[in-house]
Amino acid sequence: xxxxxxxxxxxxxxxxxxxxxxxxxxxxxxxxxxxxxxxxxxxxxxxxxxxxxxxxxxxxxxxxxxxxxxxxxxxxxxxxxxxxxxxxxxxxxxxxxxxxxxxxxxxxxxxxxxxxxxxxxxxxxxxxxxxxxxxxxxxxxxxxxxxxxxxxxxxxxxxxxxxxxxxxxxxxxxxxxxxxxxxxxxxxxxxxxxxxxxxxxxxxxxxxx
Amino acid sequence: xxxxxxxxxxxxxxxxxxxxxxxxxxxxxxxxxxxxxxxxxxxxxxxxxxxxxxxxxxxxxxxxxxxxxxxxxxxxxxxxxxxxxxxxxxxxxxxxxxxxxxxxxxxxxxxxxxxxxxxxxxxxxxxxxxxxxxxxxxxxxxxxxxxxxxxxxxxxxxxxxxxxxxxxxxxxxxxxxxxxxxxxxxxxxxxxxxxxxxxxxxxxxxxxxxxxxxxxxxxxxxxxxxxxxxxxxxxxxxxxxxxxxxxxxxxxxxxxxxxxxxxxxxxxxxx
Numbered sequence: 156x157x158x159x160x161x162x163x164x165x166x167x168x169x170x171x172x173x174x175x176x177x178x179x180x181x182x183x184x185x186x187x188x189x190x191x192x193x194x195x196x197x198x199x200x201x202x203x204x205x206x207x208x209x210x211x212x213x214x215x216x217x218x219x220x221x222x223x224x225x226x227x228x229x230x231x232x233x234x235x236x237x238x239x240x241x242x243x244x245x246x247x248x249x250x251x252x253x254x255x256x257x258x259x260x261x262x263x264x265x266x267x268x269x270x271x272x273x274x275x276x277x278x279x280x281x282x283x284x285x286x287x288x289x290x291x292x293x294x295x296x297x298x299x300x301x302x303x304x305x306x307x308x309x310x311x312x313x314x315x316x317x318x319x320x321x322x323x324x325x326x327x328x329x330x331x332x333x334x335x336x337x338x339x340x341x342x343x344x345x346x347x348x349x350x351x352x353x354x355x356x357x358x359x360x361x362x363x364x
Numbered sequence: 365x366x367x368x369x370x371x372x373x374x375x376x377x378x379x380x381x382x383x384x385x386x387x388x389x390x391x392x393x394x395x396x397x398x399x400x401x402x403x404x405x406x407x408x409x410x411x412x413x414x415x416x417x418x419x420x421x422x423x424x425x426x427x428x429x430x431x432x433x434x435x436x437x438x439x440x441x442x443x444x445x446x447x448x449x450x451x452x453x454x455x456x457x458x459x460x461x462x463x464x465x466x467x468x469x470x471x472x473x474x475x476x477x478x479x480x481x482x483x484x485x486x487x488x489x490x491x492x493x494x495x496x497x498x499x500x501x502x503x504x505x506x507x508x509x510x511x512x513x514x515x516x517x518x519x520x521x522x523x524x525x526x527x528x529x530x531x532x533x534x535x536x537x538x539x540x541x542x543x544x545x546x547x548x549x550x551x552x553x554x555x556x557x558x559x560x561x562x563x564x565x566x567x568x569x570x571x572x573x574x575x576x577x578x579x580x581x582x583x584x585x586x587x588x589x590x591x592x593x594x595x596x597x598x599x600x601x602x603x604x605x606x607x608x609x610x611x612x613x614x615x616x617x618x619x620x621x622x623x624x625x626x627x628x629x630x631x632x633x634x635x
Contacts, residue, residue: 265612266613303540327627329440336442341616
């Protein structure tokens with residue numbers, strides 16, 4: 156059970172970054188075109204992500220930097236951070252929130268980048284896009300790993316003219332919901348600056364590994 | 365890791381004791397509310413430099429998203445945890461057991477056993493656990509799936525050389541139906557009950573404990589001395605570092621595991 160659960164978490168990360176990493180190329184080519192439809196963004200993301208991951212001309216630092224830059228473009232990290240904080244967001248000053256968003260992105264990125272880099276060309280199957288509301292959809296997809304198909308979903312919303320990812324779910328586990336449960340528990344009796352300090356600490360620990 | 369006999373007994377007794385109180389009302393999904401005002405998003409300007417931008421997030425977005433997106437509904441992933449002290453004790457116990465025992469043992473094992481042998485063994489053990497799937501599919505009224513699992517077992521046990529190869533999937537393109545005891549109990553309408561963490565087993569709930577019991581009783585591995593332990597070591601060796609990553613990504617690993625367990629089970633129960 157534990158193993159299965161952990162695997163889901165990891166795959167959530169893998170999912171996010173394989174897909175978001177993908178937009179690296181799309182971004183340099185024409186991200187806005189790809190982002191015109193949710194499927195466009197996700198499909199371009201995956202295809203291009205694989206291209207970046209298999210680009211032997213890039214060294215590790217270059218590849219990671221590309222992936223990171225693009226993650227910040229394809230996903231609306233402000234939105235993900237706000238949804239993760241939920242009602243406690245109002246306790247944050249705009250500066251604190253920005254700092255939090257930045258650290259939150261780094262935490263998720265640092266944790267999963269290694270797994271993304273070990274992605275080994277597992278085929279991806281797309282499902283039918285589900286409309287949640289006028290400007291929100293879910294794009295389901297399945298990564299066909301050697302063990303078993305792993306179903307997941309990206310949640311996207313329309314921000315202006317472009318679609319942006321605001322959540323990712325693997326095997327039913329929503330990344331935003333999972334972080335929200337942790338942040339809410341933390342902020343019940345601790346301050347936003349304590350949370351920022353904790354994230355700083357974790358980010359620097361992960362980086363030193 | 366296998367639970368010791370004492371643990372099994374304790375769980376059996378407990379699950380009987382709580383079985384009658386297990387049916388807590390399940391969370392009913394909220395009706396979707398009115399359309400979100402368009403202005404909240406349309407007025408936003410594309411911001412790529414997060415360092416310099418203002419937050420750009422409408423204060424109402426959270427509620428509006430949650431109304432139609434059950435993953436963002438705050439009751440999603442939540443579970444009563446009145447035994448948090450007890451649960452945290454076992455959480456720490458399992459954590460230490462992982463780092464002090466399971467991890468070194470599975471790492472050593474992974475060094476001496478070739479990966480292909482470990483992958484084959486994993487297939488064989490999954491195949492041996494076919495009765496768990498066959499019985500749970502049947503109990504859930506999924507008789508066609510139950511029959512397909514019987515067929516898979518036949519194919520893999522023979523053509524797949526005692527299950528070391530998953531021939532049913534690779535050659536016959538058959539589906540796999542990993543139905544479990546928790547889903548079976550969920551089908552009867554039983555609520556999740558409170559959160560429970562068990563030594564060696566990890567996150568569970570009252571219903572999850574009952575489901576675990578069904579799966580354990582119907583699993584042939586239970587009756588082969590040492591088999592569940594081998595299963596666990598073998599699986600860990602094929603998936604190294606995963607638990608560590610989950611911990612690193614978490615601000616509060618206990619809460620992260622609890623929420624992840626509940627979200628995962630909520631999804632499975634709805635299948």
